[in-house]
Amino acid sequence: MKTHPSLAALFLGLAAAPVLAGDDCDAPVQDWQPRDAVMQMAAQQGWQVQRLKIDDGCYEIRGRDAQGRAFKARLDPQTLRIMKMKMGDRDHDRERYRAGERTQGGDASPRSGDGDAAPPAPGATPHGSIE
């Protein structure tokens, strides 16, 4: 069978697509740090871990940070570097979503985009809002 060059290019493109997609981690399994190391790193950060799982080849932690705020963090399984961190409560997010309060961009933390700009108490963490 003779393969048309444009068809071959299309198949190659489709095969390459998953490699380019998303925030996936691609560390080989033998280089992964054990779960204990993740828990130790979380303890050093002052986090309370509620759930530790593996998602898209990365470690994913849900819990509360040293200030007691809910968060979700994605860690590189090889270096344990924080690749992504989202603040906020999942249930609270769902309620906001149901109420139609979708923030611009779709990747907002609940602290962002709520419109107010009240000065924080001394020692508080920064606050951002988009107008």
Next chain:
Amino acid sequence: MSRPLMTTVAAACALALPAAAHSRPVTIATTLENYGGDGAYLAVYLTDAQGAYARTLWVAGGKAKYYTHLSGWNRLSSGDSKRLQGVTGASVGQGRTLRVTADLADALIDAGYEIRIDAAVEDMRDSPAEIRVPLSAANAGKPHAGRQYIQSFSFELQ
């Protein structure tokens, strides 16, 4: 109220008040141009008098894979494992204003520190340190224009 209790309360107030006076809220407003592209990723951070990284104030845009495009901030802050803790939000659409409120120690003001903003937009040119404004009382309230994506920038000390 008993005397020991009053003494304790007075001592607590005396210790707490100077601590509160050592920092002040700073509001940073950044309005974007209508540049004709997707939402911008912005990193708002502080550098010291030597140009070394001091602190991240806000990162607008949630996907870590794009942070390399905020090249100045990404390079300078790479040693800070807590650089993203509690300071991330959505990317900022064109024409919109990002308002960041942070608590800064008095010692940082008029001490050579700079507020810097790196900006990046998908499929458009990266703009590291598009804003570089000294954190001084004299600069407070004055608008500054950016080079590419930022129409105006100003900060207020409270």
